[in-house]
Amino acid sequence: MSVDKPIGVFDSGFGGLTVVSSLVEQLPNEDLVYLGDTARAPYGPRPIAQVREFALQGLDFLMDQGVKALVIACNSASSAAIRDARERYPVPVTEVVLPAASRAVAATRNGNVGVIATQSTVSSGSYDEAFAVARHIRLTKQAAPRFVEFVEAGITGGPELLAVAEEYLAPIQAAQCDTLILGCTHYPLLTGVISYVLGNSVTLVSSSDACAQSTYGRLTQMSLLHHHPREATRRFFTTGDPGDFQGIGRRLVGGFVADVTTVDLA
Numbered sequence: 001m002s003v004d005k006p007i008g009v010f011d012s013g014f015g016g017l018t019v020v021s022s023l024v025e026q027l028p029n030e031d032l033v034y035l036g037d038t039a040r041a042p043y044g045p046r047p048i049a050q051v052r053e054f055a056l057q058g059l060d061f062l063m064d065q066g067v068k069a070l071v072i073a074c075n076s077a078s079s080a081a082i083r084d085a086r087e088r089y090p091v092p093v094t095e096v097v098l099p100a101a102s103r104a105v106a107a108t109r110n111g112n113v114g115v116i117a118t119q120s121t122v123s124s125g126s127y128d129e130a131f132a133v134a135r136h137i138r139l140t141k142q143a144a145p146r147f148v149e150f151v152e153a154g155i156t157g158g159p160e161l162l163a164v165a166e167e168y169l170a171p172i173q174a175a176q177c178d179t180l181i182l183g184c185t186h187y188p189l190l191t192g193v194i195s196y197v198l199g200n201s202v203t204l205v206s207s208s209d210a211c212a213q214s215t216y217g218r219l220t221q222m223s224l225l226h227h228h229p230r231e232a233t234r235r236f237f238t239t240g241d242p243g244d245f246q247g248i249g250r251r252l253v254g255g256f257v258a259d260v261t262t263v264d265l266a
C-alpha cells in the first residue's frame with residue numbers, strides 16, 4: 001500500500017467535516033477525499049440495515065478513488081457498517097464510536113458517562129457494546145435528532161436551540177454524568193450551547209477529534225503517514241448540489257471546503 005494515496009472520509013452529509021477539521025489539524029500532510037451523502041441525509045432516522053447499505057455504497061466509491069485508508073466519519077454509519085467494512089476492504093478502516101468510548105472511560109471520575117447521538121446510533125446499541133468491557137461505567141443514552149437540523153441550518157445559538165438543548169441534556173444531568181460523548185459528528189459544532197447548559201464540570205468528548213487521533217495512531221503503526229511537510233490536496237464529493245455543499249461546508253468548518261464534485265451512488 002502506498003503512502004502517497006489519499007485517505008477516504010465518509011459521512012452522511014456535513015457532520016463528517018468536523019472529522020476533516022481534526023484530520024487537517026492532526027494529519028496536515030495527508031491528501032483527503034471526502035464523500036458526503038447529502039442527498040440521502042439524514043441517516044439518523046433511517047433503519048440500521050438501510051444505513052449499512054448506503055454507507056457501504058459510499059465506502060465502495062471511496063475505495064474506487066484509490067485510497068490507502070477509510071475513515072467512517074459518522075456515528076450512525078460506524079454503528080451500522082463497521083464490521084462489514086473491516087471485512088470488505090483491504091485497507092485500514094477507522095471509525096468514531098470506539099475511540100470516543102475509550103476517551104470517555106479515561107476521562108470520567110464518577111463512572112457516569114452520557115452519550116448523545118442520532119436515533120439510529122442509539123438504537124444500534126453500538127455504544128453499549130463499546131462500553132461492555134468497562135463494567136464500572138453507567139451509560140446514559142439520549143437521542144438528540146434536532147441538533148442535526150440546527151447545525152445544517154447554521155443555527156448554533158438562540159432561545160429555541162437552548163430550549164431543545166436543555167430538554168435533551170436533562171437526563172444527562174439527572175444521571176449525574178461527569179463526561180458526555182458528542183456521539184454524532186455534527187455535535188462538536190454545538191459545543192458552545194452544550195457546555196453552556198452542562199457547565200464546566202462535565203467533560204465533553206468529541207467523537208470527531210477522537211476519530212482523528214485513532215486514525216493517526218492506526219496509520220502510524222502501519223507506516224502509512226507522510227513524515228515531511230507537503231502541500232496536501234483535499235477533494236470533496238457530494239450526492240447533492242456541489243454549490244450548496246461548498247456554501248454550507250465553508251460556513252460550518254471553513255475555507256478548506258473547495259473542489260466539490262457531484263456523484264451518483266444509487
Ligand code: DGL
Nearest residue numbers: 015042043044075076185
Ligand atoms: N453525522 C451523523 C452521525 O454522526 C449524523 C447525521 C445524520 O443523521 O445523517 O451520526
